[in-house]
Amino acid sequence: MSLRWMTGVVAAIFAVAVAAQVPAEGGDQKRRLIEQKIRLVEALLNSPAARGAAEGSDADPRSLIEQGKQAIGEARKALAEARFDEAAKLADDALRSVSSASRRMSPGEGGLPESAQRKNLQDLGDQVGMYRNSVEELAKDSQRAAPARALLGRIDALTAESRQLADAGRIGEAGKKMAEAYKVAVEELSRLRAGQEVLLSLKFDTPADEYAYEKKRFASNEIMVDMMLAEGRAAGDKRRMVDGFVEEGHKLGEQADEQAKAGRHAEAVKLMEQASAQLIRALQSMGVPVF
Known part of the structure; x- marks a missing residue:
């Protein structure tokens, strides 16, 4: 969905902004920061929504996605040649293009089949x-x-x-x-249920089934966060706090996926529960009484 992709864009921008605040300490530090920017943009460019936009009929998002890809390619070349300032500028240009593409995509469709x-x-x-x-x-x-x-x-x-x-x-x-x-x-x-202790008892046949449920719950919370952001529930410092929760939730979710792929579903469930907890914190910070 484009809303979910836009959340990823927001999280990426937040991460890049934090990284940019770290003082540069020579070529190695500059290289690490630029590489981080490039990886973030590439992750967005490789998302299903971005691929759908690149293949779709809407010229504006497709053009912006292509601009982002070209800028990232040039950024990698500049980085390999130690042209750090140029590489950083190109990475920033790529991120702006991808962000613009996400805003122009039709909400609710996002280029997904x-x-x-x-x-x-x-x-x-x-x-x-x-x-x-x-x-x-x-x-x-x-x-x-x-x-x-x-x-x-x-x-x-x-x-x-x-x-x-x-x-x-x-x-x-x-x-x-x-x-x-x-x-x-x-x-x-x-x-x-205000004032009540909320107990949710669910039974699953296997840890893999429980993980599948937790994945659905995480995705639903993502949609809820996107809806609240679209309603303007977060601004200024609150938006930065929400973006931080979302970013941490995505990191934990990726770790959970890695555990699940390795067959360690019990560990994956715990990590995905933690990921959902981050999104719940984001919702609560926007005034949503979610449990």
């Missing part, structure tokens, strides 16, 4: 379903029954709209509507 968009929609729908189950439990509580039933109605209405859009082939719009259902479920359930 329809199969990937449908997978994202399904994963988000699964998360909404789990929150809905919790709301149903609260509806059995006499003190919370009325607001819980009202919340169920809102969730079901948004979910139904999402499914109708998906059936009509409007997958991007369906994803937005399901994301709205997720946002409503998370925020309102948290308010209904």
Whole structure:
């Protein structure tokens, strides 16, 4: 999704900005900082959304992506020849091009193929379903029954709209509507449960199944963060704090993926839980009462 890619761009810009504050101590230090910038931009250029934009029909993002690729190639050549100032400028130019491309891509589509968009929609729908189950439990509580039933109605209405859009082939719009259902479920359930100890008991057949669930939860929290940023919930120092949480979450998520690929799913689950916790901290810092 382009929103998720834009979060990656924000995290990259944050990391580069922090690195730029480190005082240069000779050629080795300059080289390390430039290499870091280049790796960050290349990671964004290699993302599915960026590849989709490069192959798509929208001339503006495609042109910007190509500019970014060219600038990175020239930056690597300048770095190899120890032309550090030129290499740093080219890396910055590449990052600006990639950032501009992300802003011009259509929200909710992001250049991903329809199969990937449908997978994202399904994963988000699964998360909404789990929150809905919790709301149903609260509806059995006499003190919370009325607001819980009202919340169920809102969730079901948004979910139904999402499914109708998906059936009509409007997958991007369906994803937005399901994301709205997720946002409503998370925020309102948290308010209904204010003051209660929240216990979530889930059973998984294998550690790999549990890891798959944690991956979905992380992705859903990413979408939630993007929505809050789009609403302007973070500005100034708060935005930098949110970006820091997001960056740390992505780092932990990558470590979790490495553990999972090696078959160490129990360790991967722990790391992915920590990754989600970082995104939850980002949401809480923007005033979202998520648990």
